[in-house]
Amino acid sequence: MNVTDAFGVVLKKYRKLANLSQEQLALQCNLDRTYIGMLxxxxxxxxxxxxxxxxxxxxxxxxxxxxxxxxxx
Amino acid sequence: MNVTDAFGVVLKKYRKLANLSQEQLALQCNLDRTYIGMLxxxxxxxxxxxxxxxxxxxxxxxxxxxxxxxxxx
Structure with missing residues (x-):
């Protein structure tokens, strides 16, 4: 697995552990929801x-x- | 200090510990020497x-x- 893919896996894991939707995380980080999905x-x-x-x-x-x-x- | 500046400080420290010039590090990383300097x-x-x-x-x-x-x- 490359670094980019591995980051995506880890991000998704911890976002779910924090009980946040992509949209909620995006809002709190001041990033775009679609960008979180792409990550x-x-x-x-x-x-x-x-x-x-x-x-x-x-x-x-x-x-x-x-x-x-x-x-x- | 922000993250970008802190990365620069840490990079320079470890490059020097490794006894590498910016040019040598750039070559080994397949990056541009000017990019290492900017980092x-x-x-x-x-x-x-x-x-x-x-x-x-x-x-x-x-x-x-x-x-x-x-x-x-």
Whole structure:
């Protein structure tokens, strides 16, 4: 699995754990809902700032998200 | 400090620890030397794939780079 796909898998997992819809997460991150969907499907990859913004919204440390991505590669 | 600037600081630190010039790192990462310079000055921010590529080249786990960035925010 590549990094972009792995990020999508991890994002979807933690969004669901936080009980947020794509739309709710997008709103809280000030991002577009379609962009969240594309991230989860591995059709876009985030910048490091977006990674930190999403992690903050999901109340998880960015390094923990990244560690989970590493485990999927 | 914002995420982009913090990444630049951490990148420069680990590039120097690895005894690599910007040019050498760029070559090994298949990136442009000017792009490495811009990353280090916080003038560009990496995608998550670039983060993983650079971490791999510097032989450091991506989550450890991210943890150091967190400590600078």
């Amino acid at each position: 989860e499907r591995g059709q876009r990859q985030p910048t490091i700032t977006t990674l930190f913004t999403i992690a903050d919204t999901l109340s998880i440390e960015p390094n923990k998200l990244v560690k989970e991505i590493e485990a999927l590669l | 280090e000055r916080g003038q560009r921010q990496p995608t998550i794939t670039t983060l993983f590529t650079i971490a791999d080249t510097l032989s450091i786990e991506p989550n450890k780079l991210v943890k150091e960035i967190e400590a600078l925010l």
